[in-house]
Each structure stands twice: as C-alpha cells, then as structure tokens.
Amino acid sequence: xxxxxxxxxxxxxxxxxxxxxxxDVLGYTELTLEAKSSGKxxxxxxxxxxxxxxxxxxxxxxxxxxxxxxxxxxxPKRRFALxxxxxxxxxxxxxxxxxxxxxxxxxxxxxxxxxxxxxxGFFVRGAISIGDAYIDxxxxxxxxLIEAYQAETKLAREPRIVLSDSASKVVQSHLEYYFPxxxxxxxxxxxxDSDGQWFISYLDQxxxxxxxxxxxxxxxxxxxKSIENCLSKYKNEPRKFSKYAWSAGYHNHFxxxxxxxxxxxxxxxxxxxxxxxxxxxxxx
Numbered sequence: 001x002x003x004x005x006x007x008x009x010x011x012x013x014x015x016x017x018x019x020x021x022x023x024d025v026l027g028y029t030e031l032t033l034e035a036k037s038s039g040k041x042x043x044x045x046x047x048x049x050x051x052x053x054x055x056x057x058x059x060x061x062x063x064x065x066x067x068x069x070x071x072x073x074x075x076p077k078r079r080f081a082l083x084x085x086x087x088x089x090x091x092x093x094x095x096x097x098x099x100x101x102x103x104x105x106x107x108x109x110x111x112x113x114x115x116x117x118x119x120x121g122f123f124v125r126g127a128i129s130i131g132d133a134y135i136d137x138x139x140x141x142x143x144x145l146i147e148a149y150q151a152e153t154k155l156a157r158e159p160r161i162v163l164s165d166s167a168s169k170v171v172q173s174h175l176e177y178y179f180p181x182x183x184x185x186x187x188x189x190x191x192x193d194s195d196g197q198w199f200i201s202y203l204d205q206x207x208x209x210x211x212x213x214x215x216x217x218x219x220x221x222x223x224x225k226s227i228e229n230c231l232s233k234y235k236n237e238p239r240k241f242s243k244y245a246w247s248a249g250y251h252n253h254f255x256x257x258x259x260x261x262x263x264x265x266x267x268x269x270x271x272x273x274x275x276x277x278x279x280x281x282x283x284x
Contacts, residue, residue, distance in 0.1 A: 004081045004135070004136060005079060005080065005081060005094045006081050006092065006094065006133075006134050006135050006136060007136055013134050013136065013139070013141075014134065015132035015133060015134050015141065015142050016092075016094040016095075016132070016133065016134065017094070017095045017130070017131065017132055017133075018092040018093055018094045018095060018102075018130070018131070018132070018133040018142070018144055019092070019093040019095065019099055019102040019103055019106050019128065019129075019130050019167070020090070020091070020092045020093075020128065020129050020130065020131065020133045020142070020144035020145060020147075020148050021089075021090065021091045021092075021106055021110060021126060021127070021128045021129075021148060021161070022088065022089075022090050022126055022127055022129075022145065022148035022149050022151075022152050023088065023089045023090075023091075023110070023113070023124055023125075023126035023152075023161065024087060024088050024124060024125055024126060024152055025048075025087040025088070025117070025122055025123075025124055026122070026123040026124060026125055026159055026243065027123075027240070028048075028086070028087035029087075031044065031048075032044065047120070047121065048122065050120070051116070051117055051120035051121065051122050052084070052117075052122075054116050054120065055113045055116040055117045055120070056082075056084070056089075056113070057116075058109055058112035058113045058116055059082055059089070059091065059109050059110075059112075059113050060082060079093060079094070079096075079102070079105070080092060080093040080094075080102075080105070081135040081136070082135075083135055083136075083137070083140060090135060090140050090145065090148075091106070091109075091110075091135075092133045092134075092135045092144070093105060093106060094133075095130075098173075098174070099130060099170055099174075100174045100177070103128075103167070103170070103171060103174070103186075104185065104189075106128060107186075107189040107190070107200055107205065108189075108205060110126070110128075110161055110200055110202070111189070111200050111201075111202035111205030111206055112202075112205065112206055114161060114200065114202045115202050115203070115205075115206045115207075115219070115223065118159075118223055118226050118227075118247075119219055119222040119223055119226055120226075121226055121229070123159040123226075123230070123243070123244070123247065124159060124161070125152060125156040125157070125158065125159050125160055125161065126148075126152050126156060126161040126162075127147075127148045127149075127150075127151030127152040127155065127156055127161065127162050127163070127164050128148065128161065128162070128163050128164065128167045128200075129144045129145075129147040129148040129151065129163075129164040129166050129167050130144060130164075130166045130167050130170050131143045131144035131147060131166055132144060133145060144166075147164050147165075147166060148164060150164075151163075151164040151165075155197055156197075156199075157243075158242075158243050158246040158247070159243055159244070159246065159247050160193070160197075160199040160200070160246070160250075161199055161200045161202075162197045162198060162199045163190070163197075163198040163199070168198050171186055171190070171198070174186060175187075188201070188204050188205070189201060189204070189205060191204075201254075203220070203223070203250070203251070203254040204254065206219075207219065207220050207223075207254075209258040209260075209261035209262065217262075217266075220262065220266055221265075221266065223251060224251060224266060224267075224268055227244055227247045227248050227251055227268060228248075228268060228272065230244035230247075231244050231245065231248060231268075231272050231273055232272075241273075244273070245273040245274070248268045248272065248273040249273070249274075251267075251268055252267050252268055252270070255267045
C-alpha cells in the first residue's frame with residue numbers, strides 16, 4: 001500500500017490544504033439497473049471493474065512526469081491519497097508551495113483517467129477544488145470535499161471535470177507566472193466552456209497531435225465510437241442525450257482545432273447530435 005501523505009506518525013488526523021478532486025461515473029445506478037433487467041449484470045460487473053482498474057492505473061502509477069519527479073525531490077513519500085467507493089473516486093494532493101505542481105499532476109492524471117474510462121464505455125464527470133482536506137481508509141473530510149462535491153453536482157453537469165471557484169482563482173494566479181500567458185501549460189490542460197466553466201481538456205492532454213502517435217490516433221477513434229454509441233442509445237431521451245451531445249461537440253472541437261492532424265474520419269457527423277429542426281409532416 002503506497003504511503004498516504006495525510007497520515008502522520010503519532011499524530012491525530014489533521015486537515016491539510018490540498019488540491020482535491022471528486023469524480024463520479026455518469027449514470028452508474030441506471031447502467032446497473034439496465035444490466036440487471038437485461039440479465040447482463042455479471043458482464044456489467046466485469047466491464048466496469050476492468051475499466052476502473054485500467055483507469056486507476058493512470059491515477060496511481062508514476063508517469064515519470066516532471067511534476068512527479070519534482071515532488072519526489074521534495075519528499076520521498078507519495079504526494080497524494082486516493083479513495084474509491086462504488087462509483088466515485090476522491091483524490092487529494094496536499095500542497096507543498098503554491099499548488100502549481102499539485103494542479104499540474106491533477107490535470108494530467110485525471111485527463112488520462114477520464115479518457116481511459118470513456119474509451120471503455122464509461123463517462124465521468126467531476127470537479128476540482130482547493131482547501132482543507134483529509135483522506136484515509138476510514139474517513140474523507142474537509143471543506144475541499146464539500147466544494148468539489150457541490151461543483152460536481154451543480155456545475156459539471158456534462159461529462160467534464162470542472163474547476164470550482166476556489167480552484168480557478170488559484171490557477172488564474174498561476175497564469176501570471178508566464179509571459180505571455182498563452183504559453184502557460186495550463187492553456188493546454190484547460191478550456192473555458194460556453195457557460196464560463198473551466199474544465200480539463202483531456203484530449204489535448206492524451207492525444208497531443210504533435211507526437212504523431214498512431215496508437216493514440218486509434219484511441220481517438222475509440223473515443224468517437226463511445227460517444228456515437230451513447231448518442232444512438234439515448235436519442236429518444238433528451239436529458240441523457242444532451243450530455244453525450246456535449247461530448248460530441250468537445251470531440252469535434254479538438255479535431256477542428258488540430259485539423260491539420262485529424263481528417264474527417266475522426267470527427268462525429270454533426271447531424272447525429274445537432275440536427276436541424278424539421279416539419280412534423282413530410283413535405284411533398
């Protein structure tokens with residue numbers, strides 16, 4: 001079991017100022033009930049177990065990324081704690097200095113986790129906050145938990161991982177370290193949505209078009225297929241359909257932003273999620 005930075009020897013549990021994430025599998029209860037009614041509950045268990053196992057590797061493994069290397073120089077102990085329960089995952093990164101390294105690690109790990117889950121057929125949403133937190137195998141506590149949970153419930157809405165008000169304010173201060181700010185790494189990690197929410201641009205994190213990595217391009221096609229499957233499945237259920245229409249719009253935005261690298265085969269047909277209104281009676 002990796003060491004937990006929240007647990008201090010011979011000390012009582014204590015809140016630590018942390019970057020904190022609350023992540024939820026979208027529609028988990030409904031998916032379980034659907035599997036039960038169709039007699040496929042065992043298959044569903046196997047599928048979700050495999051997806052979460054693969055996804056958690058990206059949360060827990062050492063990428064050899066710059067943020068983790070720097071954090072190891074600061075402390076040999078693991079710099080975050082993770083707890084999973086049913087369809088939800090919480091992760092906390094106690095802050096060492098100004099939180100830029102911790103946010104960087106969070107953005108990278110959560111991007112890979114979200115992408116892996118989607119290509120496995122499971123969409124997630126969540127929120128990141130900053131504040132006091134404590135995580136161990138017995139309890140999760142702190143105002144960072146409350147803010148992240150409320151942001152996931154009220155602000156995320158779509159299959160996206162958003163920044164709460166506290167998190168976006170701190171990240172905004174990090175942008176001031178760079179001149180001009182457009183060169184900040186946060187500019188690749190995050191996007192601002194039409195409703196003003198900042199969210200993790202996970203495709204830019206894991207399918208970076210500059211590397212020419214064929215397997216990643218194949219995974220982008222898997223991402224496309226997962227979204228198309230949900231658009232087809234929920235086309236007569238507007239509340240659910242709208243969530244996957246959002247994912248389709250984000251997917252196409254990524255392809256269009258890098259249109260020199262991804263041709264039309266990678267894009268989702270607009271008519272599948274943004275069809276124009278039509279008369280209720282066919283015209284002669």
